[in-house]
Amino acid sequence: MAAAPSSSPVAGEATAREFPAALHALLPWRARAMGFAERHLVGMRGIVITGAALSAIYLLLTLAFPIWSWWYRVDDNLGTIPSHVSWGRPLVALAGPHGLNIWMTIIAAAIILALFGLQALALYAARTTRDVQATRRLVLGFAIAFVVIQVFMQPITSTDLYGYLARSYLTSQLHQNPTITLATFLQGGYLVPHARPPAPYGPLWLLLCWGVGLIAGENLLLAMLVMKALVAAALLGAIFLVAHLTDKLMPGGRIQSLIFFAWSPLLIFEAAGNGHNDMVMLVCVLASLAALQARRPFWAFPLLALGVLVKYSVGALVPLWIVMIFFVYCWRSPANAKKLTLTWPPTREQFALMRRRIDWRRVAGIFVGGGGLAVLIAVVCYAPFWVGLKTFTGLGQQLGATYFNGSIAGMVYAALEVVAPGSKSALGSAIRLMLYLSYGGYLFWQIRGLWRKGSAATVGVLAQYAGKVIFATLVLVTFWYQPWYIT
Secondary structure (H helix, E strand, O other): OOOOOOOOOOHHHHHHHHOOHHHHHHOOOHHHHHHHHHHHOOHHHHHHHHHHHHHHHHHHHHHHOEHHHHOOOOOOOOOOOOOOOHHHHHHHHHHOOOOOOHHHHHHHHHHHHHHHHHHHHHHHHHOOOOOHHHHHHHHHHHHHHHHHHHHOEOOOOOOHHHHHHHHHHHHHOOOOOOOOOOEEEOHHHOEEEEEEOOOOOOHHHHHHHHHHHHHHOOOHHHHHHHHHHHHHHHHHHHHHHHHHHHHHHOHHHHHHHHHHHHOOHHHHHHHHHOOOOHHHHHHHHHHHHHHHHOOOHHHHHHHHHHHHOOOHHHHHHHHHHHHHHHHHHOEOOOOOOOOOOOOOOOOHHHHHHHHHHEOHHHHHHHHHHHHHHHHHHHHHHHHHHOEOEHHHHHHHHHOOOOOOEOOHHHHHHHHHHHHOOOOHHHHHHHHHHHHHHHHHHHHHHHHHHHHHHHHHOOHHHHHHHHHHHHHHHHHHHOOEOOHHHHO
């Protein structure tokens, strides 16, 4: 009699299920790729190999576009082959230097696939590591290396860094208010590509720009390096805060979570490489979460306020912070008492129980003390720039009726303009109103969900709700959208 077939999967099938889906999509030769990974890309060895390969790619990018050679070329980007460098001349001879050249497109696509493919391999290797602490140190060490290498690369897919520096020059050298004045000039008398309108950023970011301008004076290269160092420091702070929070909130998957964030090519390239200021905002939000995790809620509102004063969009998180802090940190919990969960709307009995359990001393300390400190920080930051409602001129222009770029609003606007042409202002306003109402409903739903958690909410739960709200903010009401916002 023939033996019955085994019900257990063979090793190859088990590995196929466990192998990262991202790698299946990137590499068509699955069997060979899986075999190679099983032999070489496991545990610490896999982390070292993938980290070294990523470092090499970032180093090649930096050597191809070194900031010390490119700093004054304010309009260069990957859409045009640089004919003034040796590696670009053969490509120019093949197809010419015109924008969106096919060769530059192929090179960029290959680099993107390699970076994300290596990150996927690193995630696979992290699943098989045994020494968690040593792996954690290795992951953080490579992340620091990535950031340091990319600081010395010329921004090649964005000119936003020059926009920041134009505003720094405007405040520090020309002594004008960037919230109401166009920024045209850079350090050393260079012209910024496309005059920057009044700043839509918060006053804390403008103060940081002011400081960079005071340090750099008329030296544009020094200004670029100082600004990139500032953003890189914020990025490293965010990476270490994520490492700390994942240790506390998800110890079972902390290495994978850390690699997913700290080794993200989009994060490294856009923050350290292109110098975008989003990391300065993010490190403040993460610090606020870390304060809550450490049960120091007094500092939660001041730290969150710093993030809002860099970029206004994170102001949408304030209601979530209020609900979380009120129910978790301003609550008397008798011994052996169950966590309080609530309905919406709350019943009369729940209101009565809430009144009995509220710790008014904590309410005063956190909301009056910490909230008051947050307000004081905002007043101090706004003081140098305050000109009444005109201070928000840049923000108002971004919220203008037809100020769309790469967003859902922009796509809907373009489609409706073809189908039903009419007043651009009225059409844009109608689209914005529809999206604002949708966003308001979604925000209320998330606040309601956190409310229903009551005192059973945790910092991990708050982070999940905050992530969903920020994602909705990007998708629905960020009308001028850029790819790096998703980082």
